[in-house]
Amino acid sequence: MDHKKLTILGSTGSIGRNTLDVVSRNPDRFSVHALAAHSNHELLARQVEEFRPALAVLFDEEAAGRLKELRPNGGRTAVAWGMEGLLEAAGAAEVDQVVAGMVGAAGLLPTHAAVSAGKQVGVANKEVMVLAGELMMNLARQTGAVLLPVDSEHNAIFQCLNGEDGAQAERIILTASGGPFLDLPREKFISITREQALRHPNWNMGPKITIDSATMMNKGLEVIEARWFFGLPPEQISVLVHPQSIVHSMVEFVDGSVLAQLGLPDMRVPISYCLSYPERLPLDLPRLNLGAVRNLEFREVDHERFVCLSLALRALKLEGGVPAALNGANEEVVAAYLAGGFPFHRIGSILEEVMEHLEQELNPAGPTPAVKERPDEALTPGYLKHIATVDDAVAADGHGRKLALRIISQAANT
Numbered sequence: 001m002d003h004k005k006l007t008i009l010g011s012t013g014s015i016g017r018n019t020l021d022v023v024s025r026n027p028d029r030f031s032v033h034a035l036a037a038h039s040n041h042e043l044l045a046r047q048v049e050e051f052r053p054a055l056a057v058l059f060d061e062e063a064a065g066r067l068k069e070l071r072p073n074g075g076r077t078a079v080a081w082g083m084e085g086l087l088e089a090a091g092a093a094e095v096d097q098v099v100a101g102m103v104g105a106a107g108l109l110p111t112h113a114a115v116s117a118g119k120q121v122g123v124a125n126k127e128v129m130v131l132a133g134e135l136m137m138n139l140a141r142q143t144g145a146v147l148l149p150v151d152s153e154h155n156a157i158f159q160c161l162n163g164e165d166g167a168q169a170e171r172i173i174l175t176a177s178g179g180p181f182l183d184l185p186r187e188k189f190i191s192i193t194r195e196q197a198l199r200h201p202n203w204n205m206g207p208k209i210t211i212d213s214a215t216m217m218n219k220g221l222e223v224i225e226a227r228w229f230f231g232l233p234p235e236q237i238s239v240l241v242h243p244q245s246i247v248h249s250m251v252e253f254v255d256g257s258v259l260a261q262l263g264l265p266d267m268r269v270p271i272s273y274c275l276s277y278p279e280r281l282p283l284d285l286p287r288l289n290l291g292a293v294r295n296l297e298f299r300e301v302d303h304e305r306f307v308c309l310s311l312a313l314r315a316l317k318l319e320g321g322v323p324a325a326l327n328g329a330n331e332e333v334v335a336a337y338l339a340g341g342f343p344f345h346r347i348g349s350i351l352e353e354v355m356e357h358l359e360q361e362l363n364p365a366g367p368t369p370a371v372k373e374r375p376d377e378a379l380t381p382g383y384l385k386h387i388a389t390v391d392d393a394v395a396a397d398g399h400g401r402k403l404a405l406r407i408i409s410q411a412a413n414t
């Protein structure tokens with residue numbers, strides 16, 4: 001494997017830090033061209049000091065100013081900010097591979113820039129695939145970009161499909177830990193605290209994805225992500241609860257054979273696979289001991305308690321911009337929840353209202369949604385029916401955000 005130059009989008013987050021850990025274990029294989037983060041200038045300064053990239057970007061301009069003042073790497077690293085800075089980092093000519101590790105729809109444009117520039121792109125930022133998965137896959141075919149799934153489930157499926165004829169895969173089985181409330185009875189959901197929701201049993205991740213895991217919206221987004229990554233229709237993608245998070249996902253083939261990828265839950269494994277693909281790199285981490293694990297459990301999802309997963313599947317069925325709108329709504333609802341806006345169980349019910357509203361917009365003859373439409377939104381916007389451009393994806397995302405914010409504020413006023 002040749003030496004690779006990397007851009008890491010979201011370097012101060014969980015994916016970014018794990019990526020840099022893999023890089024630091026393989027200094028002969030990888031170097032860093034650019035590091036980009038939202039606003040954590042102190043951690044980014046330490047990362048710049050250690051990895052000495054040519055470029056460091058902070059989305060927040062004020063934080064970029066503070067980073068400049070710190071003069072990490074003796075001031076030899078250029079500092080940029082804003083979306084312009086992110087796009088520069090993602091599309092730079094020197095870069096072989098971009099790790100898309102930002103959170104949420106904010107990663108759409110930088111990832112699009114990397115795919116447009118024909119890079120290898122390790123996609124951890126699943127919202128990008130939810131917003132514009134079909135567009136990204138088509139664009140990659142045109143530019144020669146290679147999209148590699150970092151998400152542990154999709155990485156597992158990607159590994160199971162390696163060397164296989166994808167047309168002979170009959171079904172993808174995404175495993176789900178079920179999050180912290182897997183065994184909590186429905187009537188107790190009303191007393192869930194934020195601390196409980198932020199405590200994932202198996203994975204240590206950022207707050208947004210941790211809440212998504214607790215509601216199981218994360219699994220819904222992953223089904224949509226899988227639909228585009230692997231080109232399978234929704235009916236060939238299923239979800240199975242597996243509380244131990246050892247089997248990271250499975251593929252069932254036409255002959256009934258099921259292949260699975262197993263390992264301890266550690267994001268450095270899928271990250272390393274994406275960085276070194278199609279090779280594997282030695283990785284000195286604790287190893288899976290099935291004799292010690294002893295039990296691997298599997299069960300069906302309870303859709304009544306985890307309504308968010310069903311909502312994502314409903315959105316996927318409608319396709320077009322509906323998944324993007326639901327994703328945008330989810331980001332707003334989760335942000336408002338984290339800010340202390342309402343109790344945990346309301347996340348699902350607010351998003352259900354959003355979904356009913358979207359369905360109504362696409363099918364005006366259907367049941368009337370609980371939130372009254374405004375006259376200026378009486379027509380179905382084209383982007384809800386079809387995402388043809390990145391701007392459509394941005395518009396659909398914004399549409400969902402607006403709906404969610406309206407429902408949140410109406411609920412707060414009653």
Ligand code: MG
Nearest residue numbers: 151152153222
């Ligand atoms: Mg995952």
